[in-house]
Amino acid sequence: MGESCIFCSDEVKKNAIMDNKLAYVVYDKYPQAQGHVLIIPKRHSENWFKTTEEEKIAVFNLIEEVKVLLDYKYGPAGYNIVMNCGKSAGQVIFHTHVHLIPRYVGDSKKIFS
Numbered sequence: 403m404g405e406s407c408i409f410c411s412d413e414v415k416k417n418a419i420m421d422n423k424l425a426y427v428v429y430d431k432y433p434q435a436q437g438h439v440l441i442i443p444k445r446h447s448e449n450w451f452k453t454t455e456e457e458k459i460a461v462f463n464l465i466e467e468v469k470v471l472l473d474y475k476y477g478p479a480g481y482n483i484v485m486n487c488g489k490s491a492g493q494v495i496f497h498t499h500v501h502l503i504p505r506y507v508g509d510s511k512k513i514f515s
Contacts, residue, residue, distance in 0.1 A: 409442050409497040420468060424460035427468045430501065437476040437504040439468055447498045449487040457498075465502055478504030 408414055418426040424445070430438040441464045443457045453461070465483065472478065484501040486493040 407446055407497050408495060409499060410446050414442075415444075420464065420471070422460050422464060424457050425464050427464050434501075434503050435478075435505060435509060437472045437478065439472070439502050441465055441468065441500040441502060443498050448496050449493065449498050450485055450500075451487060453498050461498075461500055465500065468502060472502070472504055476504055479507045479509075480505040 414428060415426060417428050419429065419439070420427045421444075425441055425443045427439050427441050430440050441461050443453055443461060445453075445457065447453050447457070450458075469481065472481075482501070482503040482505060484503060485499075
């Protein structure tokens with residue numbers, strides 16, 4: 403867990419663009435769109451269903467806060483909020499994280515229909 407998990411590393415945490423007591427936000431290393439961020443609980447947990455109620459609230463609060471920043475900085479037309487829980491659902495890094503992906507008019511990348 404901890405030291406072998408990229409999201410538990412100080413290297414990733416030092417790039418946080420905002421945080422609160424229980425979670426932090428970083429730009430995605432492989433963005434699907436300009437402004438794509440990850441909201442990550444600070445405590446290691448495998449997926450959303452293993453987080454505490456307090457961590458869930460902290461993550462949701464950061465989603466709202468970073469959206470204001472992304473609206474100002476990039477002016478997207480909409481957003482996808484994406485969470486993959488488990489290997490069969492497409493989860494690659496087994497530390498809970500939420501993707502907030504700005505969407506733009508004419509953006510041809512479809513995540514969901």
